[in-house]
Amino acid sequence: MKNTNIKLETLKNILNAEVLTENFPEKLEICYFCCTELMSDVLAFTHEGDSTVLITALSNSQTLRTAEMVDIKVVVIVRGKTIDRQLIELAEENGITLLRTEEAMFEVAGKLCSHIKDECNKEKSKNG
C-alpha cells in the first residue's frame, strides 16, 4: 500500500521498537508497508524494495533472505520474539536494519495507519 512517507526514526518511536543491528539509517524514508508472514507474497508483490518495510512475526533466516532478494532494507519483527544472534548477523551482512517490537501485528498496523492519517489531515488543513 502506498502511503505518505515516514522516517525510520519515527517508525521506531511509534512502535516502541528496539534496533537490533548496528546500521540504523534514521532518516530513511519509508513509503510502503508490507505486513505478512507469507514470504511468497513478499517475493511476488514487492516493487519498491528500497522504500518498503517488511513487518512480520516470522523470525527465521528466510525472512531476511526474502528481504534481501527484493531489496527491502528494513524488517520489523513483531510480538517481541527473541531473535537469534545469527539472524542479526545475516541482517548486518546484507545492510538490512532489523527492529523488534513487543506489539502484535494488529497494533503495529493500527498505529502506523492512524499516524499516517493524522499526518495527511495536518497536511490538508495546512493547504486548505
Added chain:
Amino acid sequence: MDRKYIIEGGNFSEAGFASSDVKKLLKKLGLPTNIIKKVAIAMYEAEINVVAHAYRGEMEFKIVPGQIRVTVQDEGPGIPDVELAFTEGFSTASSKVREMGFGAGMGLPNIKRNTDEISLHTEVEKGTKLSFIINFT
C-alpha cells in the same frame, strides 16, 4: 562465467545461499538493478522449491553475452501435473514448509513472471529440472 551450488532438501536455514551469492556477484558486475532483482527472485523461488519439495539438488548459473541462464536439477518426487503446479495458489507444501513462510503456491508463477524463457522437465518419483533465461542488454 559459471557458478554451481548444491542445495540440500529440507534445510531451511541454509536456503537462499546460492541466490544471495549470485545477487552479490551480479551487483559487483554492475548489471541493471531490475535485472538483478528478477534473477534473484527467480533463483530464490527455485532454490526454496528444492528445499521445500525435493531431497537434494544442484543449481547452475551462467552468464553469456546478453543472457543469464539458470538450471536447477533435483532428485525428488517430481511434479505429476505441471500445468496445475503453475497455477497461482496451487501448493502441496507440508505444514513445516508453511511454518517457514512458504507454500502459498506463488513460486512457479512468480518464476515465470520474472524470466524470459522457462522450461520444466519432470519425472514422478525421480526429480525435476527447471531451466530459465533472463535477457539483458
